[in-house]
Amino acid sequence: MVGAILSGGLVGLVFGFILQRSRFCMTGGFRDxxxxxDNTLFYAFVIAITVESLGVISLWKLGYLANPYEDYSVLGAIVGSYLFGIGIVLAGGCxxxxxxxxxxxxxxxWVALFFYMLSASSMKYGALKPLNDFLAKHWVISDNLPKSLGISVWYFVSLLVIISLVLVIREYRRPKPRVASLPTRYKGLRHWLFEKTYHKYWAGFAIGLIALIAWPASQATGRIGGLGITTPSANLITYATTGDSHLxxxxxxxxxxIFMGSFLAAKGAGEFRWRLPDLKTIGKSVIGGILMGIGASWAGGCTIGNGLTATAVISSKGWIALPVTILGVWTASYFIFVRPTQK
Incomplete structure (x- = not known):
């Protein structure tokens, strides 16, 4: 337990700090x-996947990590990821x-998070578990994509590396527009931590490293896998109501x-403040949170669990879930932000 608290908490603290300082949320990235x-944030996400993939596949092949593959429902990945994509737009964040x-x-x-945790817990352990299990029984395959295709996993990893290098080289060759800068408020380390703006690609690289570190750190405590948000969120609220310490x-x-890291980053940057939305936004947050929990449970992961962690090990589940989630985001964005003209 102590090891899980220290390593899980520390990885989450750094992760949350970087997410807050870089404004790295893929709801906005997919919507943009x-x-x-604007594909900047999506390209940064690809870089994160590449960094994690290169490290995780190497550790797995060297025998330091357990087999990262499992069986999953293709139907669940498709339906769940689409609902999840719609939900994160309504909730205002992945x-x-x-x-x-x-x-x-x-x-x-906070509202979206509560209903996300609650609906995910209900799907995994409560009244909605039969609904969750229903899709899990259909169209079940192994998510080991390279083995299914009879192709070495290194071909996929190499392709990711080439794509990421092209993206980085193209970005640094592009003429940089002049941007007016505000006078600095802080000096030294505080300026670098809480004020300086970093390119999204650097954030993607850092997140990829965190995602890589998560694998051996998690495995050392007996949990096989990398970064994941939905099941831990469900476990947290279930523990709060049942007291089951095994969760x-x-x-x-x-x-x-992640929560604590974001709080510290926001406080240090002077960006923390309580903000109460209007009733319409709260209603969207409730619906969005519910769809997030149901969708991520059906899909077997969220933007991080499928979009980052599963794609990095070249899982077919991850590479199905990621584009379907994006499609869900685009669908919701069309009706919420770009509604058809009424005649």
């Missing part, structure tokens, strides 16, 4: 691809985005750490 035709924005004092994110694993302290 459609609304603003799973990690909701956690770190709650740490900034956004009441709407308190590495992942639970990870999500608590």
């Amino acid at each position: 691809m459609y609304i603003a035709r 799973a990690t985005g909701t956690w770190y924005r709650a740490g900034e004092g956004l009441i709407g994110s 308190l694993n590495w992942g639970v302290f990870l999500v608590i750490g």
Whole structure:
């Protein structure tokens, strides 16, 4: 338990700090691809996947990590990821985005987070478990994509590395526009931690390293896997209502750490403040949180569990879930932000 608290909490603390300081939420990233035709955050996400993939596959092949593959329902991944994509737009943030924005004092994110945790807990352990199990029985395959195709996993990893290198080289060759800068408020380390703006690609690289470290850190406590948000969130609220200490694993302290890291970052930058949204936004947060919990449970992961962790090990579940989640975000963005003209 002590090891889980220390390593899970520390990884989460750093993760939450970086998420808050870089404003790294893939709800906005996926939405920007459609609304603003801006792929910057998505490309940073690809870099994070690449960094994690290169490290995790190497550790697995060297025998330091357990087999990362498992069986899953393709139907669950498709239906769940689509619902999850719609839900994160309504909630105003993905799973990690909701956690770190709650740490900034956004009441709407607290509401979305509560219903996300509650619905995920109900799907995994409560009244909605039969609904969760229903899809889990259909179209079940192994998520080991390279083995299924008879192709070495290193071909996929190499492709990711090439794509990421092209993205980075192209970015640094692009002429940099002049941007007016505000006078600095802080000096020294405080300026670097709480005020300086870093390129999203650097944030992606740092998140990839954190995602990589999560694998051996988690395995050392007996939990096989990397970063994950939905099951730990469900476990946390279930523990709060049942007192079952078996639910308190590495992942639970990870999500608590994300919240604390974001809070410390927001306080240090002078960005923490309680913000109460209007009733319409609260209503969206409730619906969005419920869809997030149901969708992520059906899909077997969220933007982090599927979109980052599963894709990094070249899991077919991850590479199905990621584009379907993006499609869900675009669908919700169309009706919420770009509604068709009424005649």
